[in-house]
Amino acid sequence: MSGAQQQQQQATFPRRDAEGRIRTLGDLLGVSLAGLVIGVLALLLFEGVFVSLGDGRFGDTNGWLAVILPLWLFWDDFRAWEFGAPRVLAALVGLALGVLSGLLAAGLAAGLPALFTGALAAAVLTVVYAVVWFHGVRWLDRRTG
Template sequence: MGMSETTFPRRDADGRVLHLAELLASVAVGLVLGILALLVIDGLSSLFGLGRFGQLSGWLAGILPVWLFIEEFRAWHQVRGRIGMALVSGFLAAVLGIAVAAVAESALPPLGSGAVGSAVSALLYGVLWYVGIRWLADRGVPR
């Protein structure tokens, strides 16, 4: 099984995303789709009197990027330390995302501040994971 040119992001034979730019573009597309879905759901909820618009958690916009990261994590199964890399990357990304969301909370409703926090977390995680897992793999320590 060779490299597939028909999927985006492009992946190698083991299912690993080939380029950081494509990983981040996929994350961005997933975030936009998640935010649009939340806007529709929140809008319909407010039309039916189930709450005020903007009160849904914007953190839910990160569902598609998390799915992508799970698949990426699984593709690197032979690299020792991938669990640690995922945990460190996740911790740093979550801390920064929460901090940004907390600052944005004063100007945006939960939908907006959560979406901003989710975007920051997902994009930072993507960079940290991509660089970190390749660094571990280059050290040549297989499972």
């Protein structure tokens, strides 16, 4: 990699290593939570448009949809790791714990509109998955490498 390419890669956010993996947990959380906020804002916009057209009530959209952009980021980081058991195991454990934690959060917020319970669940899934994935894949990679 040339010096200019390396400098450009270091100037991007999230910061990535030479293999394209996100370097810090803060970067992973920051970008994934920013994506989540964008997803929630998009859902609110769609809700507003549909309600103004007389198609449904506000809050009926499933808030879990807000997790689309964070999942895209997680998939991109997953692909940056070389194929093997560490990345698959860390992803599966992170996904299982994230979904279970998200479902628990949604259950605790029962009674709120689906948009808000789903968005809360998506936020919990995002944070839990990011932490488990980031630390898990690195720990497993050191143990097997």
